[in-house]
Amino acid sequence: MNQQNQNSQNKSPKDNKGKHNKFLRFTGVALQMGLTIYAGNLLGVWLDSKYNSDKYEPIITLFAVFASMYMVIAQVIKVSKD
Numbered sequence: 001m002n003q004q005n006q007n008s009q010n011k012s013p014k015d016n017k018g019k020h021n022k023f024l025r026f027t028g029v030a031l032q033m034g035l036t037i038y039a040g041n042l043l044g045v046w047l048d049s050k051y052n053s054d055k056y057e058p059i060i061t062l063f064a065v066f067a068s069m070y071m072v073i074a075q076v077i078k079v080s081k082d
Contacts, residue, residue, distance in 0.1 A: 025079060033068040040064020 041064065044057030 025075065029072055029075070033072060036068040036071070037061065037064045040067070 041057065041061045044060035047056035047060065048054055
C-alpha cells in the first residue's frame with residue numbers, strides 16, 4: 001500500500017495533464033453533435049422547400065445523427081489509443 005502511494009506521488013504533473021487532456025477533448029462533443037444534427041435538419045428543410053417535397057428532412061436529419069455518432073465514436077477510439 002505504501003509503495004502505491006509513493007508511485008502516485010512520483011508522477012509528474014505532466015502525466016496528470018495528459019490524462020486530463022483526454023477528457024477535455026470531449027467537452028464539446030454535445031455541441032458538435034447538436035450542431036451537426038441541426039445543420040442536417042436545416043439542409044433537409046431547405047431541400048424540402050426547394051423541391052416541394054417532404055422526404056428530404058427526415059432522411060438527411062437521420063444521416064446527420066449517424067454522422068455525428070460516427071464522429072464521436074472515432075474520437076473515442078482515437079483517445080483510447082493514445
